[in-house]
Amino acid sequence: MPSFDALSAQEISAGIAAGSFTATEVARAALEAIDAREPQIQAFLEVTPELALERARRIDEARAKGAALPPLAGVPLAIKDNMNLTGTHTTCASRMLESYESPYTATCVARMLAAGCIPVGKANMDEFAFGSSTDTSAFHPTNNPWDTERVPGGSSGGSAAAVAAGEVPLALGSDTGGSIRQxxxxxxxxxxKPTYGAVSRYGVVAFGSSLDQVGPFGRSVEDVALAMDALVAGGHDPFDSTSQDVAPRFAEQASADIAGKRVGIIPAFMEAEGLTSEVRAAVESAASELAAAGAELVDVDLPHLAAAIAAYYVIGPAEAFSNLARFDGIRYGYQEPDCATLAAQSALSRAHGFGAEAKRRQMLGAYLLSSGVYDKYYYAAQKARTLITEDYRRAFEQVDVILMPASPRTAFKHGEISDPTQMYLADLFTISINIAGNGGITVPLGLGAESGLPVAAQLVAPAFKDERLIAFGSALEQAYAGKAGVWGEAAAMHRAGAPVAPVYAGKGGEL
Known part of the structure; x- marks a missing residue:
């Protein structure tokens, strides 16, 4: 069998269908990679070898009988630990849910399994998805595979790190303010991050119900397109009232021509405070590559984007306060022992079950929803949301997609940012499309000349036009294929048998 690390999701499923190797061999290779690399990366909270090998066995039996295999048959999958899967725990990286066992399977997970994926484990995250570093996990931080002294981002840091480290080719994450793209x-x-409503949220523990969206991670745009086709297969989910019918046509867009299409550039974003020179250079380089592929660059104005972070940190905490009220230490979750009254038990269970950032968000939400404050802030945030949504609508009358940074900087060190406000600014370029509900994709461009760490660009599309993200993302990926790109360099190192993490750090070169 060829090196697992060198294979894409599409190559794995095709190899299994052709009989080049078995699903069981792939599952064992993934589990061995996890076992070897987890001491360095710590991407997982729970590894599920029994589930993985059982599903692999079923796929191998189906192939032996001549049955048609699903499109992602035998592809290992990591699942963010806020998504229910029967036979696993769903902890949201919180002591509050440390012993909680999934009573059912989330629709998004079920659809990936129906497409043939093999669940190898539950990925680490910021507690209840509150964070941009994965350092707020109650159990352990996750390390960035390119430099283990640095964070992988968050809140879906475990999912991103598992893919980057070659532990799995696909992972699921959730995105409330940038938690997939950053x-x-x-x-x-x-x-x-697909358009809000494109993927069912049933079975995903809620943070901000009007902001949350499930989406995939992969090492290539094509793999992400295949995952998106699986996630939307079956259309509307009756268990999620926000779920919409979306046609599974993402993979066919991976080779679409972008010549003659229009790409929006936001000049104000390129001069934003906190944007590092190497990230700015990377996005400018991406714009040039799209132009070279035949796209037209057009300046667009989104005048109310400056209000996005303020609006988000009103709407998000308010919804979090409402959603997390159910964790009271009485019905389920952590329960403080030996309390004289139910009130004392609930108060102490919440005090000891939640971490600092989870408490901070809920207390902020409680304040924002209190009498006399609600009208002043919450109504204003919703008005700002309407203005931001209108900004995007008008911009997309002029362009097909918008190009912008995904993160203002490359990965920072664990503990480097201690001020919560500064941590919130890590989502500067991602929050606005959660506010508006549009879809977005992050595409790696290579390694920064200054840091030697991954740099990336973000593409944003109109609502329910997410297939455009695949077309433009593929164009960017192809443009950088011959350069010192992240995926090409990482794959080459894997094929050569190089160890993970430390070898990656500082490799590559200028864009």
């Missing part, structure tokens, strides 16, 4: 940028992988 860690994808910091780890040098592809990460996609």
């Amino acid at each position: 860690p994808a940028a910091l780890c040098g992988v592809v990460g996609m």
